Amino acid sequence: MSGSRPQPTDARPQDLPVKAELPRLRVEYVKDSRLAFLGHLDLIATVERCIRRARLPFSVGNGFARRVRIQFTSALPVGASSTCEYFDLRLTERLDADEALALLRAATPSALEPVRAAYVPGRLPALEAWLNRSSWEVAAPGCAFDAAQIARAVEAVRERGELTYLRGQKEKRVDVAATLAGFEARDVDGGVELSVETRLAGCALRPQVLLDAATDVLGLPRVAAPRVRRVGQAHEESGRLVEPFGPFCEKDGTPLS
Amino acid sequence: MRARRENLFHLLEPLLPHVEHPARYLDHEWGAVSDQDGPFHLCMVYADVYEVGQPNLGVAILYNQVNAQEGMSCERCYLPWKDMAGLMREHGVPLLSLEGAAPLASFDAIGFTLAHELIATNVLETLDLAGIALTSAERDEDDPIVLAGGPSAWNCEPLAAVFDAVLLGDGEESIVEVCSCIRDARAEGVARAELLRRLATVPGTYVPSLYDVRVDEASTRWGYAVPRAGEAAPEVVRKRCVNDFAATDAVAQRIVPYMGIVQDRLSLEVLRGCARGCRFCQAGMTYRPVRERPAAQVVSCGVEGLLSSGHNEVSLTSLSTTDHSQCEEILRGMNAELEGKGIRVSIPSQRLDSFGVDMAAAVAGGKRGGLTFAPEAGSQRLRDVINKNVTEEDLESAARNAFEAGWRRMKLYFMMGLPTETDEDVVGIARMAERVLEIGREVVGRGAKSGVSVSISVAVLVPKAFTPFQWCGQLDPDEVRRRQQLLLHEIRDRAIRVSYHDADVSLVEGALSKMGRSGFALVRRAWELGCSFDAWTSEFSFELWERAAAECGLDLADVACEEFPLSARLPWDHTSPGVSKGFLQREWLRAVEGVTTPDCTRTSCTGCGVCPALGVHNVIQGVRS
Known part of the structure; x- marks a missing residue:
């Protein structure tokens, strides 16, 4: 019985679609409310199921596991929410981007709502490596320090250069000088709000880790449950920032608009 | 007193950053029923963590069934892992349902699924975390009614004191009747004791508190249960059975989990029941008769279920999927519908013949992972004893077919401690594994790169209620260990890997399967000493179970290994899956003589008694080969 039916893997390699030529749909979505506690692997599985439910004409890889061709941005820490997560999906046909967005929204839990979709050049680098800048907002209600x-x-943590911390049993080393691109603190009612700019360079700098290290410097108790939110992601190239949806310029990059 | 129904997620949320896998506690999954207006509220509980409980098909079926009723709501609850349970106790947060984050103690009824014996201490842990009294007798007038059902309800006596009522057999219809009965009785303001009496009038419902346990010379030391004087409860409570299986929804799992769960796929129950008659198998005896879904229903509902859930794998589940008379048609139909969508079709186990291999090839497409067969015993003599109607030739030809069709890894399941087993039978397991390996090398080649390997997994027989082996004692754990060592020494080829069940875990499972109502003292003491999640190798503590047993004046090996006389009244004789005791006795005697009994879906009736007792019959869509 099995021999009589052609299987997808029986196709000759030269007949298989070339990935870079497949339409590449970039989708911006949020990660909000209680789904902030969804881990990265669970998020990947969930988004794949949303895509299948939306019945988008997704492309499937040729590997053993037959996975949907999809790329994600760098993992959010569990518990952090976001207004700006992205995935790139390879489609087998160029469906209208707004129509694809509408289909996706109808098939996705509201806490992961897709908010924008557009096609991007197929030969852009992998999404996770390409979006190498993140902006974060951290709320530290009831903290024992002020903004200054x-x-x-x-600043003291940055001057030390390297920061080590334990994640589970593993020791992590973060190059703060390379990964911390900017920092601001504001006094607000009942606490402090921080804006943190990070850059991908080796081990990622998590805003809460930075906050913990800074409170340790002050000799104060760590903030029990700071609220961390990613509010921007971008591509940094030669000192300029390119937004996730472009405009793209092959040679010189495009300044942040 | 009944707790107030309110959403308490705000109490749980601050704990989430401090626990492992917070996704276990999130709810709001795609397909979860968020509209939980009631006014009647049931909460289905699987007393293990989310990722273990969520795939359970029984919970899914009853969840849909109750939520479809006007005026009834059903939520889910899983047992928090130890880290979360600790934090909840520390912060005074009671156990909450998922959908409404309402205290479990606020529900009208709570339904436990008893999926296996080792879940016993978790049932107590659940009730304690919920702030609900552990036993039926200790509960207040308006406390929730605590229900149970599922495969291990077939000897629920060690937990009988816990449950207000136990639903026997298929729950699709009876759960709604039981909930209606509770709702109406509450509306009329009847006393709890009277409510329980009314529940006993719903067919298939066993109300333990209406029975007394008597111990006499006709019984085992655990006694037998009889209706209490003055109570009208039935002497024998027979199970419920859905005869029109095709009229039930083929896709029960509508909730799509966020986190990876142990069976992370869409399950389609393609048939219920199995009449092969393996004499060790409790499910084979208690889920009769055999009811197949039509192929067209499986294919169309399966495709619809996949599209609406977004799963990338579908499993055709049942006790024996390749026995479905339209198995080939189902697989061909599914493959045609799902081509190019990156969706995998799987069947949980293969029939041990070339048809089984053909079906495995049909689901695998071009891929070849491992292939699993269950010869169960190492010699023909012993396979006849257990009524596993496969021969050496069946296995050899299946193995040859599989290696020829491209498989390289073969997994074989066996059991140890089967009645009449000798060292020769144990050595036979090793010889059989070597024979399969040799066939693989003949077909594929002998070089190191041929990749041919065989792994064997050896479980310990736990004699279960309502099987022909229910009178047997379990093999003594020291003897289990000796036979395991014997097997290990007989395996000489490195390409054969052996794994076996822990003798101590099996012993506790055996004791829980065998004990009567007074065994509750042991379960309670074990839980008090800290036993929970006993089915988790990392959490199981034999020392604590031994200590609990000693404090209750019991010895685990003595309990599990005790043989019961064939004529004795058994602790579970007042419940019935429809299979007659006479049939089981006959099957035991045939087992001892090594005489096999055929499958009634392929030959004529073998007289198990289910059809006349329950007014049902086998429903076979085509002709079984």
């Missing part, structure tokens, strides 16, 4: 104190403490 924590700003000085963060």
Whole structure:
């Protein structure tokens, strides 16, 4: 019985679609409310199921596991929410981007709502490596420091160059000098709000890790449950920032608009 | 007193950053029923963590069934892992349902699925975390009614004191009747004791508190249950059975989990029941008769289920999927519909013949992972004893077919401690594995790169209620270990890997399968000493179970290994899956003589008694080969 039916893998390699030529749909979505606690692997599986439910003409890889051809941005820490996550999906046909967005929205839980979709050049680098800049907002309600104190403490952490911390059993080493691209703190009612700019360079700098290291410098108790939110992602090239949806310029990059 | 129904997620949320896998506690999955207006509220509980409980088909079926009723709502609850349970106790947060984040103690009824014996201490842990009294007798007038059902309800006596009522057999219809009965009785304001009496009038519902346990010379030391004087409860409670299986929804799992769960795929129950008659198999005896879904229904509902859930794998589940008379048609139909969508079709186990291999090839497409067969015993004599109607030739030709069709890894399941087993039978397991390996090398080649390997997994027989082996004692754990060593020494080829079940875990499972109502003392003491998640190798503590047994004046090996006389009244004789005791006794005697009994879906009736007792019959869509 099995021998009589052609299987997808029986296709000759030269007949298989070339990935770079397949339409590449970039989708921006949020990660909000209680789904902030969804881990990265669970998120990947969930988005794949949303795509299948939306019945988009997704392309499937040729490997053993027959996975949907999809790429994600760098993992959010569990518990952090985001207004700007992205995935790139390879389609087998160029469906209208707005129509694809509408189909996706109808098939996705509201806490992961897709908010924008557009086609991007097929030969752009992998999404996770390409979006190498993140902007974060951190709310530290009820903290025992003010904005000026924590700003000085963060500066002290940056001057040390390297930060080590334990994640589970593993020791992580973060190059703060390379990964911390900007920092601001504001006093607000009942606490402090921080804006943190990070850059991908080796081990990722998590805003909460930075905050913990800075409060340790101050000799104060760590903030029990800071609220961390990613509010921007971009591609940094030769000192300029390119937004996720472009405009793209092959040679010189495009300044942040 | 009944807790107030309110959403308490705000109490749980601050704990989420501090626990492993917070996704276990999130709810809001795609397909979850968020509209939980009631006014009647049931909460289905699987007393293990989310990723273990969520795939359970029984919970899914009953969840849909109750939520489809006007005026009834059904939510889910899983047992939090130890880290979360600790934090909840520390912060005074009671156990909450998923959908409404309402305290479990606020529900009208709570339904436990008893998927296996080792879940017993988790049932107590669940109730304790919920702030609900552990036993039926300790509960207040308006406390939730605590229900149970599922495969291990076939000897629920060690937990009988916990449950207000136990639903026997298929729950599709009876759960709705039981909930209606509770709702109406509550509306009329009847007393709890009277409510329980009414529940006993719903067919298939066993209300333990209406029975007394008597111990006499006709019984085992655990006694037998009889209706309490003055109570009208039935002497024998017979199971419920859905005869028109095709009229039930083929896709029960409508909830799409966020986190990876142990069976992360869409399950389609393609048939219920199995009449092969393996004498060790409790499900084979208690899920009769055999009811197949039509192929067209499986294919169309399967495709619809996949499209609406987004799963990338579908499993055709049942006790024996390749026995479905339209198996080939189903697989051909599924493959045609799903081509190019990156969706995998799987069947949980293969029939041990070349048809089984053909079907495995049909689901695997061009891929070849491992292939699993279950010869169960190492010699023909012993396979006849257990009524596993496969021969050495069946296995050899299946193995040859599989290697020729491209498989390289073969997994074989066996059992140890089967009645009449000798060292020769144990050595036979090793010889059989070597024979399969040799066939693989003949077909594929002998070089190191041929990749041919065989792994064998050896479980310990736990004699279960309502099987022909229910009178047997379990093999003594020291003897289990000796035979395991014997097997290990007989395996000489490195391409054969052996794994076996822990003798101590099997012993506790055996004791729980065998004990009567007074065994509750042991379960309670074990839980008090800290036993929970006993089915998790990392959490199981034999020392604590031994200590609990000693404090209750019991010895686990003595309990599990005790033989019961064939004529004795058994602790579970007041419940019935429809299979007659006479049939089981006959099957035991035939087992001892090594005489096999055929499958009634392929030959004529073998007289198990289910059809006349329950007014049902086998429903076979085509002709079984």
